[in-house]
Amino acid sequence: MKPGLFISFEGIDGAGKTTHIEALAAALQAQGRTVVRTREPGGTALAEQLRTLALHEKMDSLTEALLMFAARRDHLLQVIEPALARGDAVLCDRFTDATFAYQGAGRGFDRDVLATLERWVQGVASLPAGTLRQPDVTVWFDLDPAVAAQRLTVARTPDKFESQPRAFFARVASGYAQRAAADPQRFLRIAADQPRAQVWREVESGLRARGVLQ
Ligand code: TYD
Numbered sequence: 001m002k003p004g005l006f007i008s009f010e011g012i013d014g015a016g017k018t019t020h021i022e023a024l025a026a027a028l029q030a031q032g033r034t035v036v037r038t039r040e041p042g043g044t045a046l047a048e049q050l051r052t053l054a055l056h057e058k059m060d061s062l063t064e065a066l067l068m069f070a071a072r073r074d075h076l077l078q079v080i081e082p083a084l085a086r087g088d089a090v091l092c093d094r095f096t097d098a099t100f101a102y103q104g105a106g107r108g109f110d111r112d113v114l115a116t117l118e119r120w121v122q123g124v125a126s127l128p129a130g131t132l133r134q135p136d137v138t139v140w141f142d143l144d145p146a147v148a149a150q151r152l153t154v155a156r157t158p159d160k161f162e163s164q165p166r167a168f169f170a171r172v173a174s175g176y177a178q179r180a181a182a183d184p185q186r187f188l189r190i191a192a193d194q195p196r197a198q199v200w201r202e203v204e205s206g207l208r209a210r211g212v213l214q
Pocket of ligand 1: 013040041055068093094095096098099100102103161162
């Protein structure tokens with residue numbers, strides 16, 4: 001049996017993750033892998049309810065961070081861990097880097113508290129004590145917030161995050177850059193300000209170089 005594979009996708013709103021997640025799911029299936037496509041916050045009935053609250057209700061940033069991690073814990077235990085144990089490929093639209101970028105850098109919430117929550121939530125029974133469940137690869141769609149804002153104005157009704165001012169997304173973008181700098185092995189940076197086909201070619205070649213795609 002192949003070992004499980006855990007890939008997360010990150011970037012500011014409007015960075016264009018979705019079509020590439022679909023394309024990667026198809027490419028992995030074509031190579032014989034079973035793919036589980038999921039998202040955060042969400043991915044279980046409980047976590048989807050927490051998503052609705054977190055994305056649409058007003059709350060302080062600690063409450064928001066706790067909801068994100070509560071949703072993550074349920075999602076990890078109910079969906080991600082069982083899938084990895086079966087040897088599946090888990091493609092997750094956002095994971096903990098989003099909490100550091102949005103609640104940490106965007107909202108200015110204490111990153112030490114987030115790091116503590118990360119340790120609590122991502123310690124799982126199948127890993128040795130002190131080891132955290134993290135994605136094997138994080139595909140990071142890096143996009144100038146000004147370009148992302150233009151893309152979003154032609155999109156649908158914004159949620160609580162999408163309606164934030166440009167300065168918020170500039171902070172979120174720098175939050176991602178900091179997380180990537182702290183863990184360059186895990187992050188695959190994609191220059192997302194290019195035509196879609198070119199972005200996909202970068203995703204494909206980056207994942208080939210890491211042995212994820214043949
Ligand atoms: P997004 O992934 O963009 O989904 P959609 O494409 O359906 O809009 O929306 C999720 C939103 O939640 C996004 O604005 C980022 C935010 N978010 C956080 O603030 N913290 C987190 O930990 C996660 C996972 C997401």
